[in-house]
Amino acid sequence: MSSEFEPTILAFVCNWCTYTAADLAGTSRMVQQPNLRLVRVMCTGMVDPKYIVKSLLSGADGVLVSGCHPGDCHYINGNYKARRRVKLLNEILPQFGIERERVKLTWVGASEGNEFAATVNGFINEIRELGPMEARSMAVV
Amino acid sequence: MATTAKLQVENNNPVVAIQGLLRGLLENESIGGVLVPVHHFGKSMPMPTLVTDPDQLSGADPLAPAFPMNSAKLLSRLTRGQTGERIAAVLRPCEIRAFVELVKLNQGSLDDVVIVGVDCMGAYKNTDYRTFLAGRDPFEATLAFHGDHGGTDKPDAGGVELSAACKSCEHPSPANADLIVGLAGADLRDALPVLADSARGEALLNALGLPAMGENGRAKTLEALVKVRTEHRDAMIEATRAVTGTLTDLSEYLSACVNCYNCRVACPVCYCKECVFNTDVFEHKPWQYMGWAKRKGSLKMPTDTIFYHLTRMAHMSMACVGCGQCSNACPNDIPVMELFRTVAARTQESFGYVPGRSLDEPPPLSVFKEDEFQETVSHMA
Numbered sequence: 001m002s003s004e005f006e007p008t009i010l011a012f013v014c015n016w017c018t019y020t021a022a023d024l025a026g027t028s029r030m031v032q033q034p035n036l037r038l039v040r041v042m043c044t045g046m047v048d049p050k051y052i053v054k055s056l057l058s059g060a061d062g063v064l065v066s067g068c069h070p071g072d073c074h075y076i077n078g079n080y081k082a083r084r085r086v087k088l089l090n091e092i093l094p095q096f097g098i099e100r101e102r103v104k105l106t107w108v109g110a111s112e113g114n115e116f117a118a119t120v121n122g123f124i125n126e127i128r129e130l131g132p133m134e135a136r137s138m139a140v141v
Numbered sequence: 142m143a144t145t146a147k148l149q150v151e152n153n154n155p156v157v158a159i160q161g162l163l164r165g166l167l168e169n170e171s172i173g174g175v176l177v178p179v180h181h182f183g184k185s186m187p188m189p190t191l192v193t194d195p196d197q198l199s200g201a202d203p204l205a206p207a208f209p210m211n212s213a214k215l216l217s218r219l220t221r222g223q224t225g226e227r228i229a230a231v232l233r234p235c236e237i238r239a240f241v242e243l244v245k246l247n248q249g250s251l252d253d254v255v256i257v258g259v260d261c262m263g264a265y266k267n268t269d270y271r272t273f274l275a276g277r278d279p280f281e282a283t284l285a286f287h288g289d290h291g292g293t294d295k296p297d298a299g300g301v302e303l304s305a306a307c308k309s310c311e312h313p314s315p316a317n318a319d320l321i322v323g324l325a326g327a328d329l330r331d332a333l334p335v336l337a338d339s340a341r342g343e344a345l346l347n348a349l350g351l352p353a354m355g356e357n358g359r360a361k362t363l364e365a366l367v368k369v370r371t372e373h374r375d376a377m378i379e380a381t382r383a384v385t386g387t388l389t390d391l392s393e394y395l396s397a398c399v400n401c402y403n404c405r406v407a408c409p410v411c412y413c414k415e416c417v418f419n420t421d422v423f424e425h426k427p428w429q430y431m432g433w434a435k436r437k438g439s440l441k442m443p444t445d446t447i448f449y450h451l452t453r454m455a456h457m458s459m460a461c462v463g464c465g466q467c468s469n470a471c472p473n474d475i476p477v478m479e480l481f482r483t484v485a486a487r488t489q490e491s492f493g494y495v496p497g498r499s500l501d502e503p504p505p506l507s508v509f510k511e512d513e514f515q516e517t518v519s520h521m522a
């Protein structure tokens with residue numbers, strides 16, 4: 001893919017774990033690429049599939065959903081529900097040529113600033129490699 | 142298999158025989174009404190009707206190859222909350238499967254409804270049914286459609302084909318019914334087997350006092366039907382995949398869509414009282430439209446068409462029963478059933494889910510296990 005392509009990544013992160021980790025990564029001045037837009041949600045369990053679909057059709061090249069590790073969700077099981085929804089999208093979106101890699105689910109705990117920075121940088125690199133979302137240039141979405 | 146009773150057919154008219162069965166049920170003290178398709182005005186489309194007066198069953202045509210809507214949603218209205226009375230409902234297999242899905246979502250109840258399933262030979266699209274009638278008396282047309290042998294005669298097509306959904310439906314026999322009218326393989330001039338498929342159905346059937354009936358080739362006829370339809374389904378899925386493999390292809394497939402959402406209204410398993418697409422969430426500001434148009438050079442209006450369809454796939458593909466009402470309702474003849482079934486084939490398989498199969502199987506997105514789908518989670522750090 002063109003070396004000029006800079007991906008836009010949207011991340012839905014839960015308030016209690018991954019958002020806190022993102023904050024930590026920032027205050028610890030860890031190096032992160034500027035391609036990420038964070039959306040803070042109370043829990044990954046509230047990320048309806050349509051948020052992810054809308055993001056991909058509206059200019060995002062990849063979507064990250066990230067929350068508490070299994071057993072740590074502050075609403076007990078929201079992250080398990082998120083896992084089923086991402087699994088569902090993994091089955092639907094590739095049928096229309098939207099690569100599975102564009103929707104990523106990770107668990108990043110509140111103290112894992114390092115992991116957050118590494119996850120984000122890794123994902124951005126991966127999507128840069130993959131190239132832009134087809135929807136970016138489509139008049140019909 | 143429990144009791145099989147014999148429903149005698151007089152004057153070569155199985156429709157009247159089934160009307161008699163329903164009359165018997167209505168006259169049974171425990172049944173207050175019957176939901177069944179009824180012709181109200183001579184030539185009309187038979188509409189789902191709640192009949193409480195046995196005399197008004199003379200307009201009932203449960204064998205008509207017409208399918209104006211999926212009655213599961215209607216039955217949900219009739220069974221949410223107490224009526225104090227039990228009713229019977231004559232349904233196609235896909236209507237029963239959709240209703241089972243709605244019951245799982247607390248949108249209806251099976252407690253006070255006796256389900257009468259009929260082996261399904263398929264139906265025409267609404268507009269094709271009119272062509273098929275061609276001015277004939279609808280009851281005559283129904284009898285001509287079925288011929289003398291359920292599921293084996295070549296139906297009198299009158300120049301139109303069965304709906305694509307029916308041609309590719311691998312569930313011609315009803316599951317989760319209390320009583321089943323075994324049309325498949327029956328000599329329609331002679332007698333129809335009525336099978337009890339639950340304890341409740343068994344009790345009702347015994348109360349009707351019909352004679353017993355032996356095996357009449359139903360299983361073999363059904364098997365042959367399932368084979369043909371499964372082949373049709375597989376070819377349909379393959380053909381649909383071939384033209385929807387990219388987002389651009391999908392947009393082209395849906396290019397005539399005007400965002401009317403009829404396909405959603407007609408869908409029995411799209412049950413949300415307030416769908417997000419009925420709200421003003423996607424009524425954007427003028428400057429937003431201008432901005433998006435400028436970014437790409439042009440923007441198709443109304444927007445959010447692909448978004449709507451992908452969202453619907455995420456919300457209901459797990460419960461899609463393949464009834465085809467979405468295609469039936471589309472004013473622009475977009476083959477949406479083909480698309481939804483294609484997507485559903487994969488989503489349902491990946492969760493090992495068959496909608497309508499069993500009340501004991503929870504909808505996959507309503508439950509979870511702690512230890513599952515590990516491959517869905519990335520570990521990047």
Ligand code: SF4
Nearest residue numbers: 408461462464465467
């Ligand atoms: S998506 Fe279409 S075929 Fe599937 S259940 Fe809904 S109306 Fe029936």
Ligand code: SF4
Nearest residue numbers: 398399401402404471
């Ligand atoms: S019924 Fe047809 S035109 Fe209307 S929203 Fe569905 S696909 Fe689009």
Ligand code: FES
Nearest residue numbers: 014043067073074
């Ligand atoms: S609160 Fe973090 S995933 Fe639920």
